[in-house]
Amino acid sequence: MKITNIDIIPVAFKEPPLRNSTGVHEEYAVRNLVKLTSECGAVGYGETLGGTEVYSGLEHFKKVLLGQDPANIERAKLLMHGAAPNVFSAYEVAMLDLTGKILGISVSELLGGRVRDEVTVSGYLFYHYADENYNENLSTESMVKEAKYWFDKHGFTTLKVKGGVLEPAEEIETIRGLRAAFPEAKLRLDPNQIWSLTTAVQVGRALADDLEYLEDPVNGIEGMARLRQLIRLPLATNMCVTEFDHIPASVRANAVDVILLDHHHWGGLWASKHLAVICNTLGLDVSMHSNSHLDISMAAMLHLAATIPNLIYASDTHYIWVNESDSLLSTGKLQIKDGKMDVPTSPGLGIDIDGEKVATLHANFEQHPIESRDDITEMRQRNCSWLPIKPRW
Ligand SMILES: [Mg+2]
Known part of the structure; x- marks a missing residue:
């Protein structure tokens, strides 16, 4: 089993203006998707935080994972020494999804089995x-x-x-x-x-x-x-x-x-x-x-x-x-x-990703290429004197 292709796909999706102590969520949230393809044509997906820094990290480690066995998580971790946890995790999920699909078992089974369904x-x-x-x-x-x-x-x-x-x-x-x-x-x-x-x-x-x-x-x-x-x-x-x-x-x-x-x-x-x-x-x-x-x-x-x-x-x-x-x-x-x-039970993550929907959310991202989440600047659109004071009360 070998990983023969890796795509990193930034996507954006709509969110309501949800408040928190820092400010407010922007109109679009961004995520980075990882799509791994094996030599047999099976595909595995991972998802992690959005933004330029994570995207760059994912792109950077493509070269060390190409040709690797998606079942060998520990080896991947060593090869990706220095990767941010949110970069490694996207690859790990995609590798488990891919491995599960090839072996015909779910990710939870690969993780040792379910104690709850x-x-x-x-x-x-x-x-x-x-x-x-x-x-x-x-x-x-x-x-x-x-x-x-x-x-x-x-x-x-x-x-x-x-x-x-x-x-x-x-x-x-x-x-x-x-x-x-x-x-x-x-x-x-x-x-x-x-x-x-x-x-x-x-x-x-x-x-x-x-x-x-x-x-x-x-x-x-x-x-x-x-x-x-x-x-x-x-x-x-x-x-x-x-x-x-x-x-x-x-x-x-x-x-x-x-x-x-x-x-x-x-x-x-x-x-x-x-x-x-x-x-x-x-x-x-x-x-x-x-x-x-x-x-x-x-x-x-x-x-x-x-x-x-x-x-x-x-x-x-x-x-x-x-x-x-x-x-x-x-x-x-x-x-x-x-x-x-x-808990999905079919192989891998047990979900069926629609490539057209991925393309649509990627097109959203190209229209809203948010580099990093910024609740503070978004909040200042509503309250120009907003400061992220901590503690506030
Ligand atoms: Mg919390």
């Missing part, structure tokens, strides 16, 4: 401005209303709010509004490190009985460690522990309870499985993080989640915000029902 996902809620598809949602009332829409559509049992947008007191009210509307739901709040320690203590104590965990309320390992002494809510992170080298300092400081794995950022599916084992050994929990993504990443996340026994939390995903027309799949978007998604 469906994956619970959270309903990822954002405050946002209005666009052609959504009314403005910048209050507790509109957030609860929109949560009902998503709940009716997908039956989520866990709801996550991207916070750090409104005054902390208003975000406390939002969580209380969701708690009242969804008494059984598990709730999460993620203000992306925008609060001071004092504010985080106030919010953490106010919501102590309402959240399953509080995600990145304050900046850094030290801040999280101090906060953890002052509130009883579990603390989760995808911002202060983002690579293996951060784990020892975090454990020594007793900074976090839950580490959010993300195969794009942690260097692939196998690396994420290793992270889960390390967390289990250290008495930490794992959950799954998400950036804006398309179907290929969704499928990879499902296969990964299916193979990690200690992934007991619902996985975050932005997938609900992808328009049906932007799906890359010939069958349309993967479905979320009762808050769960089936």
Whole structure:
């Protein structure tokens, strides 16, 4: 088995103006796709973060992977020494997809086998401005209303709010509004490190009985460690522990309870499985993080989640915000029902990529060649004096 051709395909797809503590999502999100072709004509896909830097990294490592065996992930990792984790991960997913297709088994089977056939996902809620598809949602009332829409559509049992947008007191009210509307739901709040320690203590104590965990309320390992002494809510992170080298300092400081794995950022599916084992050994929990993504990443996340026994939390995903027309799949978007998604079972990632849809999203990118995501500049279009102050409250 040999990789005989590699295509790197930047794509762009529409997103609503979703708010976060830094600013607002741009009209288009960008991703880089990797398409590997083998000597037998089989094709494997990977997907990773968009932007020029990642694209350059993917292009740079083409030459060392051409001619290699897609089943030999460890050798590829050595050949790609120095590659950014989000570059390696795209190749790794594509190699696993390709290998699975050639062997007739799924990526989750290649990763050791599924311990679950469906994956619970959270309903990822954002405050946002209005666009052609959504009314403005910048209050507790509109957030609860929109949560009902998503709940009716997908039956989520866990709801996550991207916070750090409104005054902390208003975000406390939002969580209380969701708690009242969804008494059984598990709730999460993620203000992306925008609060001071004092504010985080106030919010953490106010919501102590309402959240399953509080995600990145304050900046850094030290801040999280101090906060953890002052509130009883579990603390989760995808911002202060983002690579293996951060784990020892975090454990020594007793900074976090839950580490959010993300195969794009942690260097692939196998690396994420290793992270889960390390967390289990250290008495930490794992959950799954998400950036804006398309179907290929969704499928990879499902296969990964299916193979990690200690992934007991619902996985975050932005997938609900992808328009049906932007799906890359010939069958349309993967479905979320009762808050769960089936793990695809056919060979490789188990999804059928429509080449014409890839071409359409690539054409989108050529019209909107975003070099790197910039929520701050986008926010200044709406508020010219906007500054990404941290902590803001
Ligand atoms: Mg987060």
